[in-house]
Amino acid sequence: MHRVLLEKPTWLNSIPAHKTLMIACLLMASHEAKSWEWGGEKFQVQPGQFVTSLESIRKKAGKGISIQNVRSFLKRFEKLEFLTNQTTKHGRLITIINWGSYQEKQFLPTKRATNDQQSSNKAVTPINNVTTKQINIYSRVIDYLNRKTNSSYKSTTKKTQSLIKARSNEGFTPEDFKKVIDYCCSQWMTDEKMVMYLRPDTLFSSKFEGYLNAAKRVNGSIPQSHADILKEHGFDITA
Numbered sequence: 001m002h003r004v005l006l007e008k009p010t011w012l013n014s015i016p017a018h019k020t021l022m023i024a025c026l027l028m029a030s031h032e033a034k035s036w037e038w039g040g041e042k043f044q045v046q047p048g049q050f051v052t053s054l055e056s057i058r059k060k061a062g063k064g065i066s067i068q069n070v071r072s073f074l075k076r077f078e079k080l081e082f083l084t085n086q087t088t089k090h091g092r093l094i095t096i097i098n099w100g101s102y103q104e105k106q107f108l109p110t111k112r113a114t115n116d117q118q119s120s121n122k123a124v125t126p127i128n129n130v131t132t133k134q135i136n137i138y139s140r141v142i143d144y145l146n147r148k149t150n151s152s153y154k155s156t157t158k159k160t161q162s163l164i165k166a167r168s169n170e171g172f173t174p175e176d177f178k179k180v181i182d183y184c185c186s187q188w189m190t191d192e193k194m195v196m197y198l199r200p201d202t203l204f205s206s207k208f209e210g211y212l213n214a215a216k217r218v219n220g221s222i223p224q225s226h227a228d229i230l231k232e233h234g235f236d237i238t239a
Helices: 003-007 016-028 054-061 067-079 111-119 132-149 158-169 174-188 208-218 226-232
Strands: 034-038 041-045 049-052 083-088 091-096
Touching: 016 049, 016 054, 016 067, 016 091, 041 049, 054 067, 067 083, 132 158, 132 174, 158 174, 174 208
Parallel strands: none
Antiparallel strands: 034 041, 049 091, 083 091
């Protein structure tokens, strides 16, 4: 466990019971991909994930921790985007967001291990179809949007994850999301009518590529056609 934990606001602003549970969850999380069989089905968790129960977390945290402590911890720390908490018929899946940042280097998975995981089963099947890598992307994108717009959108909402996943599946990178956010903020932030659209369901919708191309044109990455230039200057090219 890395000492960076002591610098995190989630640690500094937490009550002792929540700090205990935070440490317990970090220690319970798998540091490598693990597979097992349950009810005739094969499951796999990635580094930073573990399947558990409220009672199991309480026991691991030790004396003085109640089930209510565990419930309030999971609810609060999910809002703070320290973890995601999903209940399934096979157990409770906990994913530590940005798990790697809390680990010493010797405990981080190797590139080979990551490739092996990708070539075998999907990240968590059938318990979950969202990988740790995807969760990290969601968190990075929304964190950047929040910082640029002084907002508090959550990366854990299904709609937000669905939008970002759809654009990622189309081949767009985290850097593309950053360009769209930068461009739209520069265009809309001072416009009272448009500033309200600086939100995930607008920026990452089907118009995402259009925003990205506009951002690239502003930066000179994509030259404008003569038709586009004429349109932007008010000429009617339909005649």
